[in-house]
Amino acid sequence: MLKKSTLCIALSTILAGASAQAATIYEKENGDNLKVYGEVGVGGHIGADYEYGEFYTDEKSYIDDSFATLGLKGEYEDVYYRLELDYERENWAYGSGDMVLTIDKVFVGYKFYKGHAIEVGLTDTALDDYDKYGDFTFDTTVETGEAGDQENTIKYEGSLSNFKMGVSYSYEGESSSGSELGDIINGYVGYFSDYVDVVIGAEKRSGSEGVSKYGEQTLFALGVRAYITDDLAIGLNGYIENEDIAQESALTDISADYNTYTYSYNDYQTLKNQGALISASYTLNEKVEFTGSLNYEEYEAWDINSEYGVSPDEEYSWGKERTWGTLGINFKPTSSVIFALEGNFGEAAQDAYAYARVYF
Amino acid sequence: MNKHLNRSILALAISGILSSHASAAITDIIISEYLEGSGDNKAIELTNTGSSSYTFPSNIELQYSSYSNQVRNPAGDSVLEGVTIPANSTLVIYNSASDAALSEAIASSATTVVAASYDEQSYNSLSFNGDDKVVLIDTDTSTTYDIIGTDGTYWGSGQTLRRRYGEGSSTPVQSSSYKAADWEDFGEDVYDDLGTATYSEYQEVVASTCSLDTQTTxxxxxxxxxxxxxxxxxxxxxxxxxxxxxxxxxxxxxxxxxxxxxxxxxxxxxxxxxxxxxxxxxxxxxxxxxxxxxxxxxxxxxxxxxxxxxxxxxxxxxxxxAATDIEMIAADGDSFNATLERYEGMLVNLPEDIDVNTSGNQDMRVSKTFGFNYDTYRNDMSLSFQRPNLNPTQDNVPGSDDALAAVAENNDYRLVVESSTSAPDGEIPYYSTFSSDPANNYIRVNDSVIGMEGVITYSYSNFNLVVTNELYSSNFVHNTDRSSSPDLSTTTEDGHFAIKVGTQNVLNLFNSPYGGDANSYGDNRGADDEAEYQKQLAKLVSAITGLDADIVGLMEIENNGFGNDSAIQALVDAINDGYYDEDPKDEDSAVSISNRYVFVGYDSNNDLVLDESDSLGSDAITTGLLYRPSKVSIESMSVISMPEQHAPVVVNSANTVMKDSTGAALESGDNYQRETIAATFKVNNTGKTLTVAVNHFKSKGSTCWEEWDGVDFGDESTWSDDAPDEDLQGACENLRVAAAVQLGEELEDLGGDRVIVGDLNSYGKEDPILVLTENTTGKTITTARDTFIGDKPQFTVSGAAQEVTKTYGYINTIPLKDAEKGQSSWSYSYNDEIGSLDHILISSSLETRLIDAVDWHINAPEASLFDYNTEYKGDDYENFYVDDEYRSSDHDSAIVSLSYEYGEVGEGEPVYLTISSSAVDVPYVLEEGALVGDVAQIQLSSSTDMSEVVLPNVTITEDNQSLVEIEVYGLEAGSYTAKMTLTRDAEVMSEFTKTMSFEAASKDSTTASIAPVEEYDGSGGGGSFGLFGLISLLGLGFLRRYKAQK
Known part of the structure; x- marks a missing residue:
């Protein structure tokens, strides 16, 4: 049959490199420790298409996606903590395009019972850990729009037998571009076995109540992995989202330095978005791995027939839904280095994604 | 006796006298030939019958038509001035666009002058067409020396008329009156005698053979x-x-x-x-x-x-x-045309009662007051039997049998009143005091006309009365007379007060040419000069002051923003100048500053500055909104974008774009309408809000795509016919329906108590009104195709016209109240029909508050002679202008009164009280039973600082007093709870005790500022939220149930 452990190592390298590699600063006999970890990556999006709304500029066909992470993590008995800094390019829509240094994680955790822990601070929301669970590719696939990292978050995670669950609550969350989202609660329940893993997730946010364009939102997510052979795994990832977006806005204030414009938002209407992908991973040998995916995504804002969709004059080239695929190859000369190349076909936001990452 | 024979002898004698002159004079010049041929073939031949040459001075002109059009050369000068005709020679004047054959045929001995073609000098060209007289005239003395033809009948079309010799083959002489017998017709385009001084044979005037023996009556x-x-x-x-x-x-x-x-x-x-x-x-x-x-x-x-x-x-x-009274008889049935037919050709009188068999007086009513008639191109008046003609769709469903019956009845009841001679601008030939003293001799729609005499004739498919007697003001009985204020009830129950909402069209008030800010369309549709503008402004101030509404919707104000030099600011300033008394004790006075208005300002360019850049929509005119801060306070405002049409251009069967007579596309398919302003007000002294939406829907005048749908153009590429209008709603009713749907939907989203005011360009029962009120008629109502709100399709991407089945339940207040009063609603006069284009609709939530609603007939019934313009009013134009409200616009104003109770609370909202002169009047509404000498007292609680507050005791001054306004001095803005008690003989009368939460706030300034945007409407948030919400989402709701069971 299969050996899940081999594959899991590879996946964890990709998905959570920080946990795979670390330099130990100290480690006591009772297990207390302090470790430094990180990642350096260079690469980017080739043939980027601005129309897809994923990139900050229409001027470039190559969008740099360089990235570095440096983190400290440690444990004192049942208490653990982490400080993680990211140096990243704000290359997403409405981003600045500059490299910026951000604090990605600052939290303190407490393992209050075996297999059960609570974290408080700036951390991943619960669902963030599993929003891409059924996707074996690096990038450029359907993304579940959950809350990601949030400040002022309290998160519980626990496991029991083959089950694992997590719930988090974030006070006055923000979008990646800094817009208010209101309070956010999300969570997941997962079943994990040697043959198949299934994670269902959900998120709800209260909305900004007129402060930003984001209103209430409800999100359902699903991630599945099926391990067919030792070398081959199939994944399924998908989401359904109902998101309230303001249809009206009015400027209410301009700061004295003319840098900050404050708007009042109104007339929130519910837009439905959904997406899904099937992905696969095939391990040729220790150093070479192939990945692929087929993606489908549908945003109501793209739909000219929706009252709240784009106007017919500005209809997107792909219409109200898009499908695309990826094919990739990962080359791992060592367990801490990965070179990845993913090519896209269909209605994709780019032609290819190329990357080199070193984890430490 | 034969008068004509006598005249001929006289003419001969005169000719003998004249022919003895030694040298040529103007009296020797005669019109000797007239040519009205095909196309532009027009010519006049003049002959100098004198013995020496004659040169025309500047005061001798060749003119034609009743408009005395001077015939000019292509350069624009008189064709005669300085031209010389040798003795016994001719001068031929011909149209420059005549066929070459005409000019080449003129005898070489003749003098020729080329006259302008129509393209060159318009009406001053040589462009008669056989129904115009042609005269040789001295403009200094207005002496007509010679004439051919008469105005108004086709006596000369396609004819070449040559003058006949006089009796005994004498040389013809001038005549100031036209006699057809003096001319011989040679047919169309006969040029063979042009330029030669020859005449046709004398034709003897034959005596009448009228036999008195064989008579027919x-x-x-x-x-x-x-x-x-x-x-x-x-x-x-x-x-x-x-x-x-x-x-x-x-x-x-x-x-x-x-x-x-x-x-x-x-x-x-x-x-x-x-x-x-x-x-x-x-x-x-x-x-x-x-x-x-x-x-x-x-x-x-x-x-x-x-x-x-x-x-x-x-x-x-x-x-x-004596003139015969017109009288309806049983044989006429219901047909007034049948009545008039019995009087055709007779001298008649319009009596006080035409139908003596029906109770009451049935008389003739003015249906179109004196003014220009585009059917006849004359100044005239139109009457109707019993009542002015109502527009057929005012009370009837468009296209219905009832509407068609109304059209037939209007046609049947119509009597056009004409003067024998064309009425000059500003004058009524049979009513001389009209122009000399119009302020006391006005004629209004719905006046009864009594004692008018004239002969009954028939023209342009209507019976006409050509007036023969002189009329006076007593002949016009004003059934809907002028009144300096609307006849609106504002009577409320004790402890209540009225809020008045009005609508006012300002007839294209443009101040940009007179020191105002420019509009971005470079357009001026208003006054032609500063003097006219000041007159227009003065009349509008009088109208709005007279209307005396607390909230006024404006239509047709220049779209030049909201800056200090905007038209709306100029209007508000001019109105507020009339409210000057600053004493608080006089706040109920008609001239108190408490009556001042402020406009609702909209920051359309979103720069947080209210200025000239903040224009609204895509027209040179826009809607506006004024309110009295003493009565209401602005809570928020928004602009409702109205549908525009982007349909295909109209083409013929060969897919060629159809053009109109000017060469422009007949219908481009792109049609726009003005935006709607909606403002929500707090009603001062209550906790209620009121939303007022001001509208000016697409007009009926220019077409939309739907008008041409089904019209078979064949292979024609130019079309000058009007679009068909089978359902009688005018053009663009489907686009107006789309607007009604948009308005209904958007206001439904705003919710609360709503008032729709303005010019909906729809008569009482037309489709948009049915959509906004109710449609119990069974009529199928559809929108225009391809309507967009901004760049989004209003309904579907395919753009298909939508059948509208949803209605919005508004109450059309004015017809409702007029029905109770037994009268018709109307606000506009078009041709000789009246109807309501200007409406005030209220949401059903306001039904119980409705006190009254009226049209104020200051404009529609009046002649446009009374407006601010100086054109087309003759020499006495100044007689017509008075700086009053009459004909301040072409639409009547309208107003509604709504009842509110002092201290009434809204849905969870505190009572809103304004701070004025550092004090707040807290309303204390008393049940019946208060007695003189009782003392009203107030206690306040608040987190706001109340150290300066003075709480007075107020003594009741009359038994059963229903309201005490307790003036609390020193209140700061904030939220308060008041407890009000009534004390009698030092004992608190608990049955009168009341508590009230209120918010005290500064009164809105009368200096306009940007109106607040709508507050967060609660959408997109505030739903159920919490851990168990998420658990439920995860399908783990059982956990909650379990917990609940514990």
Missing amino acids: IAEVQGSGTSSPLITSGYTTAESYNITGIVTAVTTYPEKGFYMQDVTPDGDELTSDGIFVSTANASDDMIGTTVCVTSTVTESYNLTQLETDEWDTVDETSSVP
């Missing part, structure tokens, strides 16, 4: 039907009849001639005793004489008439019979 000619029984086929009898009558009138309109009546009427009321005799030879001195006419009988466009230029005067001593 006028009654026999008229018969009892709609046409003469003597005509058995075609439109004219084969034989002539001898008919004698007394001449009652000589008129030049619709045609030159005279009217005569049987000397002894037959007494049969079914037959008319009068008839028209068409002749160019009629003269006023015939009136009252008895003449015998020999003529065939003709039906000329449904008018029975005789045609002859000859008659015998059989009695010069007879006199005009």
